[in-house]
Amino acid sequence: MTSENVLTVRDFSVVYDVDPPVEAVIDVSLDLVRGEILGLAGESGCGKTTLAYGVQRLLKPPAVITSGSAVFHDEGGADIDLLALDERSLQRFRWDKVSMVFQGAMNALNPVLSIGSQLADVFEAHRPQMPREERAEECAQLLDIVGVGRARLRSYPHELSGGMRQRVMIAMALALRPQLMVMDEPTTALDVLVQREILLQISDLREEFGFSVVFITHDLPLLLEISDRIAVMREGRIVELDTASNIYHHAQHEYTRRLLSSFPSLTGDRGAFLRAGEAAAS
Numbered sequence: 001m002t003s004e005n006v007l008t009v010r011d012f013s014v015v016y017d018v019d020p021p022v023e024a025v026i027d028v029s030l031d032l033v034r035g036e037i038l039g040l041a042g043e044s045g046c047g048k049t050t051l052a053y054g055v056q057r058l059l060k061p062p063a064v065i066t067s068g069s070a071v072f073h074d075e076g077g078a079d080i081d082l083l084a085l086d087e088r089s090l091q092r093f094r095w096d097k098v099s100m101v102f103q104g105a106m107n108a109l110n111p112v113l114s115i116g117s118q119l120a121d122v123f124e125a126h127r128p129q130m131p132r133e134e135r136a137e138e139c140a141q142l143l144d145i146v147g148v149g150r151a152r153l154r155s156y157p158h159e160l161s162g163g164m165r166q167r168v169m170i171a172m173a174l175a176l177r178p179q180l181m182v183m184d185e186p187t188t189a190l191d192v193l194v195q196r197e198i199l200l201q202i203s204d205l206r207e208e209f210g211f212s213v214v215f216i217t218h219d220l221p222l223l224l225e226i227s228d229r230i231a232v233m234r235e236g237r238i239v240e241l242d243t244a245s246n247i248y249h250h251a252q253h254e255y256t257r258r259l260l261s262s263f264p265s266l267t268g269d270r271g272a273f274l275r276a277g278e279a280a281a282s
């Protein structure tokens with residue numbers, strides 16, 4: 001039977017072994033529900049990136065995972081202990097089961113290859129048996145799905161806007177139909193309207209394909225809008241984890257309230273901000 005959760009993290013701690021050592025993530029436990037968008041909020045330096053990279057084993061020395069566990073519940077029914085995987089299994093696991101879009105990912109595209117051939121590379125590496133025509137059709141479909149359009153298959157990165165290039169990165173992250181997408185400030189560098197459009201699309205896509213999203217940003221208003229649940233991090237710990245609505249209306253932790261009040265757009269006279277769908281209800 002498929003587990004309701006896609007990821008279970010328990011007592012997870014990461015230390016940067018420098019002098020003096022930095023306890024970047026301390027005893028974090030969380031369950032990620034299949035299909036949900038979980039926002040990871042908190043000020044710069046609170047450990048969001050270290051946590052998200054750590055559970056995927058993407059950290060390099062001096063980072064050391066000092067305790068805890070991270071288990072991925074595959075839709076096929078298997079439980080995968082991420083901390084026990086060897087390097088080869090990890091490579092297969094990434095992209096296939098979990099993919100990642102990071103800030104500035106759009107600048108990671110190779111300038112001398114068309115975006116179509118860069119998309120095709122993902123399939124060549126991970127689905128070597130896939131026939132050439134099928135691969136070409138998959139790449140075209142992916143560009144359609146993310147709103148770039150298959151007509152751009154032969155375009156080079158410099159021929160596309162930043163927003164379009166970031167969509168191409170999202171297409172790559174979607175290519176192998178992962179069960180989880182980790183997005184670390186994926187749209188921060190983009191114009192607000194473009195950012196919004198991309199986020200709405202991610203939300204639609206996860207409904208269509210059923211993947212979960214961990215969305216990292218210090219932009220709390222944005223998280224309130226797009227997340228199902230939000231985890232608030234402070235100094236390496238999760239201090240509060242609740243539905244976006246509860247975080248907004250009934251924050252329990254003093255720090256969460258302080259964080260909310262630091263965004264003027266959330267604290268207008270009439271509570272200027274409303275989550276989509278709540279306007280009609282309230």
Ligand SMILES: Nc1ncnc2c1ncn2[C@@H]1O[C@H](COP(=O)(O)OP(=O)(O)OP(=O)(O)O)[C@@H](O)[C@H]1O
Pocket residue numbers: 016018022024042043044045046047048049050051062063218
């Ligand atoms: N390579 C490193 N060596 C030493 N300390 C590090 C290293 N990388 C990160 N840190 C420290 O670990 C802590 C957590 O950093 P992390 O980048 O995870 O936070 P963050 O919440 O993602 O911040 P941001 O939003 O700025 O990316 C910070 O105190 C940071 O200075």
